[in-house]
Amino acid sequence: MPKNVDIKRAKILDVAKKRFAHFGMAKTTMAEIAKDLSFSKALLYYYFPDKHSLYTAVMEHVINDMMQKVENYLTTITTVEKAVIFMIETRMDTFRENYNLFEYSSSLFMQNPSEMYKNLGPFFEKERDQYCRILRIGIQNGEVIDEQVDESAELLLFGLMGMRAGVLSKGVNSFLFPSPNDFDRILSKQKRLAHIFLRGLRP
Template sequence: MSKNADEKRVKILEAAKRRFAHYGMAKTTMAEIAKDLSFSKALLYYYFPDKNSLYSAVLEFVVEEFDKETRQHIMGLAQTEEAVLTLLSKRMDFIKRYYYIIEYTLLNRKEVSQDLEGVLINAFEMHRKMIGDLFRKGMESGELHHMDEEECSRLFLFATMGMRMMVMQDLRTNFIPSKDDFDYILAMQKKLAVIFINGLRK
């Protein structure tokens, strides 16, 4: 792909991200995204054949943005607990910023395309690896017991994600959680993280 074509693709992703984040996927049309960019619909469809493929690409774009914004910062923190708690806070801030993209749209989808499934699997693995790297760093510094960091990071991620999803299941699908709801979930996740990390300490 040429540099010019790549720049156009990024512009489309940025415009779609803004639309999806504000209105959600269901209330966003390809025509609106094209109009925002002063692009023809034909050009938009050249890069993305339908809205589902565009949504998958936007979700992947957002996941990569989170990784870039978060990894370097948390890996620079000395203590595992501080790093993990910071990661949880940043993750929640990101979910709030892109709620319609990360949570709301996914919760309302009855079917998941193969492309989207691949993005979700890669997003989970990226997040798991970030946590695993923190655990490995803690082992190397002597702060944590030796462990299988891949297994422990997977268990930790399932536990914190499960806690969030249990709260979300009690909400109507067309209801956006309040700030208090988000704060409650984050506080519970942080309590779990402290207990989890204390169990890994020497």
């Protein structure tokens, strides 16, 4: 893809992200995004045929940025627990900063789970792989002992993801996506789980 096309696409994603994050998917139109960009609607539709495809691309862009922050941190990892906590906090910060963006993803998942998984499933695998890397570094450093790293990383990820469902099931929030007030409660429980989980792997 030509460099100027990459630049234009990146600019569209950045502007659309701000719109979606501030106003939400439903209250954002392609015409408004084109106006923010000083693009014609025809040019915007050249890159993204509809709002749904643009929304999906923005989601992928935001998640990629989140995972890149973790990648950068993993080059300076000091302890396993600090690295896991960094991943948890980075994920939560991303959700907070893009609340309206991620909230809409819950309704999309209910409408078309297979399509959402096709788009976002690879990110789950990348996140699991990052936890694998953290555990392997911990093994090399003598912090943890684990002969089933892949399975342990997946168990940890499932457990952390389950905290959201656990909090919402207690009637704190009747929606699929946490309210802003739920984030601190979920984050606290995720950190506690990570501490207990890693303590079980220590020599």
